[in-house]
Amino acid sequence: MHRSVTTDFATTDPEQAHALVAEAYSSNRLRVSGSTTDFRFGQRRHDLGEVRLDRFHNTMTTQYSMEPLGCLVVCRMVRGTMDIAVDGREQRVGPGQIVLVAPPDLHYRTRVHGAELELIGVDLSLLDRWATEDDEPVTERVRRLTIDPLLPPAAVPWQRAVTHLSELATADDVAAASPLVLGAAGDLLAATLLAAFDPAGAEHDLRAAAPSCGSRDTVRRADAYLESNPDLDLGVADIARACHVSVRALQIAYRRELDTTPMARLRRIRLDRVRDELAAADPDSGATVGAIAGRWGFTNSSRFAAHYRAAYGMPPSTTLRS
Numbered sequence: 001m002h003r004s005v006t007t008d009f010a011t012t013d014p015e016q017a018h019a020l021v022a023e024a025y026s027s028n029r030l031r032v033s034g035s036t037t038d039f040r041f042g043q044r045r046h047d048l049g050e051v052r053l054d055r056f057h058n059t060m061t062t063q064y065s066m067e068p069l070g071c072l073v074v075c076r077m078v079r080g081t082m083d084i085a086v087d088g089r090e091q092r093v094g095p096g097q098i099v100l101v102a103p104p105d106l107h108y109r110t111r112v113h114g115a116e117l118e119l120i121g122v123d124l125s126l127l128d129r130w131a132t133e134d135d136e137p138v139t140e141r142v143r144r145l146t147i148d149p150l151l152p153p154a155a156v157p158w159q160r161a162v163t164h165l166s167e168l169a170t171a172d173d174v175a176a177a178s179p180l181v182l183g184a185a186g187d188l189l190a191a192t193l194l195a196a197f198d199p200a201g202a203e204h205d206l207r208a209a210a211p212s213c214g215s216r217d218t219v220r221r222a223d224a225y226l227e228s229n230p231d232l233d234l235g236v237a238d239i240a241r242a243c244h245v246s247v248r249a250l251q252i253a254y255r256r257e258l259d260t261t262p263m264a265r266l267r268r269i270r271l272d273r274v275r276d277e278l279a280a281a282d283p284d285s286g287a288t289v290g291a292i293a294g295r296w297g298f299t300n301s302s303r304f305a306a307h308y309r310a311a312y313g314m315p316p317s318t319t320l321r322s
Contacts, residue, residue, distance in 0.1 A: 001182040002049045004169035010042040017041040017058070024054065025121070026067040033061040046169040051186055052121040053166055063111045066102070072122045072142065072193065073101045076159070078232060080115025084108060086147060095238050096229035097149040098158060100197050104142065120162055126190045145197040152224035152242060154196045159228045161185075161192040215253035218245055222254070222262060230269045230296070236262050270296045271311050278319040289316045 011017055018030040020043060032039055040059040045052060057079075075082070076098045083092050084101060086108035093099050102108035104124065127138050150158065165185045168176045176182075221243045226234075239262050240250040254262050274296050281287035290301060293316065298304035308316045 001186045003177045004046040029065040031063045050123040050126040054119040057116040074120045076118040078116040083111040098155045099149045146199045152221045158196045161189045215256045218253040219257045
């Protein structure tokens with residue numbers, strides 16, 4: 001692991017996008033649906049050596065046929081959807097869902113629908129120290145990893161590990177550049193990956209039980225999903241899909257357990273984020289209630305102020321000044 005090398009790339013040329021993906025991941029065949037004059041593609045990469053943190057976006061339906069990656073790549077959808085076909089299976093991944101794209105030794109295909117996504121590439125060498133159970137080689141452990149989207153309880157620790165490493169990659173201080181600090185963060189990411197995606201793990205037992213779980217478990221999974229993705233543009237259908245239940249079942253669960261709705265719960269989680277940022281902000285540095293609230297999707301100031309006062313018994317300006 002080494003200090004992040006950050007690169008930005010943007011193009012309107014599918015051939016340049018094809019070359020970028022080939023260089024960043026593997027050889028591929030790219031096909032764009034519709035007129036290529038509307039094609040937009042962008043990537044920001046933080047390269048830490050054994051781990052790469054990528055943020056991709058494209059504006060059209062784009063299909064890729066990919067050679068084996070030779071490493072592990074975990075995808076978190078930020079916006080839009082992606083279809084993944086690998087090993088005879090095809091599945092659609094929606095906003096906030098986290099999935100291991102493909103085993104490192106298999107071809108796969110993706111179809112991305114005007115989407116934005118985070119891709120975390122992890123070299124197999126980083127997994128070596130965590131993948132030895134009874135001298136089991138890392139390749140055997142990797143073969144057991146699931147390619148199903150994570151249920152929210154398993155997704156939460158993974159996203160926390162990614163966030164921790166991302167913060168180090170973008171920090172400009174001595175600690176962030178330390179090989180010891182970066183190595184520890186990389187080890188945490190590798191261990192969390194194996195724990196989250198190993199089907200023998202306890203959270204994956206929940207996957208099989210998900211359709212029959214009661215309302216309390218549905219709310220627990222949905223809350224975990226919302227806590228991990230409050231920054232995304234989510235609808236109730238996105239939340240239900242991530243929890244493997246119907247929209248109606250999700251709504252009934254929230255009404256029964258918390259006497260609220262899924263979207264009201266998401267609003268409260270976002271309000272909590274705003275409150276935390278207001279409390280930590282320095283008004284003398286130029287921080288404003290409007291700017292902080294806007295980052296969390298509250299663009300109507302009077303409505304936001306009413307929700308904030310109802311939740312915390314004070315106006316947001318009081319929290320900022322305190």
